[in-house]
Amino acid sequence: MAIVLGPNRYGKAETRVVRVTRDGPTHHVKDLNVSVSLSGDMDRVHLAGDNAAVLTTDAQKNTVFAFARKHGVGEIEDFALLLARHFTDSQPTIHHARVEIEEYTWNRIAHQDGPPRPHSFVRSGAETRTCLVHSDGTGGAESVVSGLKDLVVMNSTGSEFHGFIKDEYTTLPETDDRILATAVTARWRHRGDPDDWGRSYCEARGRLLDAFAGTHSLSLQQTLYEMGRRVLAGCPEVCEVRLAMPNKHHFAVNLSPFGLDNPNEVFHAADRPYGLIEGTVADDAGPTPGPAWE
Template sequence: MTLLHKTYGKGRVRVMRVHRDGDRHEVRELTVRAMLTGGFDRAFTHADNSTTVSTDTVKNVVYIVARESPTLPAEAFCRAVAQRLLDRYAMVETATVTGHETRWARLVVAGSPHPHAFTLDGNGRSTAEVVMSRDAATTVSGLSDFTFLKSTASGWANYVKDPYTTIRETDDRIAATSMDATWAWAREPADYEAANARIRDSLLAVFAGSYSHSLQDSLYRMGEAALAAVPEIETVTLACPNKHYLLADLAPFGLDNPNQVFVATDEPHGQIACTVGR
């Protein structure tokens, strides 16, 4: 028997890079797959790992390159990761690095591009539901899977702490969510589409334009703003997962991380929901 082909590496390395140019931020999120070939035959055939680079090390190389190169486009970033792997490990013959980009479009608030708030490209679906009997009808509009983030102006502090608590307080973090929102109509507006647009814009203006002490804090104030913007709605219900971007620990590599490189993760996540009415 002979080993005909071998490769290994690390997949689904999700990394968010934040480049801060004063108040204006740029965000770049990639899901990276880095696969190696080279002198690793004995790991497969003789249980000998002496020339094998740990896949966890491959993941760390992605984070280190992210810290050193916060503005590189996907192609150049993948090339830099591959080059680092080849330069660092003589036993590596080829490094195949693939990056799938999650595109974030800069949010426009009151006609101006926001410096640090973004929506997911190709984002969300509008929803409408009518429940009608012979005597009455109710109409509910909304948005599903509407994803947005801001790269600063969010914190989490002064919460319950006990022996089970491990999360640290922060006054500067990425706040991101994929929102399901519905609003119930008390009466028909002159123009549903225009009214729905005002509601969406009011929700995002509060999220982007004010400091968030928690997602709970933001959701309540977003609901208040939607009710103020459109008098024809009676209630607003917002359900939002807290999509986490966790600060990568680069200290073992002698690098600082001033809120620039984040590990992107969807699971587990906080789930926050509320209904705001008049």
């Protein structure tokens, strides 16, 4: 039996970098979590312990910090592409770079009796902006996937669920009025670089929210599809959307033991288990194989 080395990669995961841009008394903050993975001519390091082809993960971490200083941090897609191209262009043994970034948003703290303070911030919500870049270097194949996670949304009505299979273990009652709540993880693949990554992100995010709020839902699957469809319809630079949406169940509490009715006003927000709905919505070109989503 022949034993061979399969696909492999290595890198520095979750480098936390905060970049403060000082514009006089007004400061701007970019707070990132950057993960780098590299692949290429790595057979010798695995088979013989020869590190001659290895760019250390410590150097990868230091590059993130140095580039944050030298180039600044604008849109995370641009920063990820800059890093990925650097690693593949500068090292002959590195043929492919994967860079994934999460961005944490900070808002300025408002003065009680005046404008926002120029250098005081509060972390906003749980939602996180994301991107994932693959690059074979300048002039080579590249892919960019933008997205978000932990976007918590809820409709307190306008959602139904009925007509499903009923077997001997089914206890869930049908309903024509329920709370629909989820924490959206959405990723969308670009067919090319948009003119403005930030504008593209805001447009896609806005369309996800509009679709969730504006869809009278007969199932979370239906809502998922409409959210993906709305992004594709309004963002020509996007060719595919992938969504994962846990169903954050809210069950009406039986208050009859206390002599009270409950006309869908008091609910128990269940923590787990939960339904998990996942799906892909793509244009006619369909999903593209390869490492774009990995």
